Amino acid sequence: MIQVKLFDREHEKDLEKEMNRFLRGLDEKKLLDIKYNVAALPEDEEEDQIYCFSAMIIYKA
Numbered sequence: 001m002i003q004v005k006l007f008d009r010e011h012e013k014d015l016e017k018e019m020n021r022f023l024r025g026l027d028e029k030k031l032l033d034i035k036y037n038v039a040a041l042p043e044d045e046e047e048d049q050i051y052c053f054s055a056m057i058i059y060k061a
Contacts, residue, residue, distance in 0.1 A: 033057075
């Protein structure tokens, strides 16, 4: 069976740590693909931006 694991963090290092933790427990032969996305949204009336780093790991169960 094909399954997915979704990750969503505000900081890229947090996303990296969580994904590596998950991948350590996954047999390399079961990994099918990894999709990655970054979204940047402006904060209300400020020049700063909010970042959203997300990823999806697709694997065989």
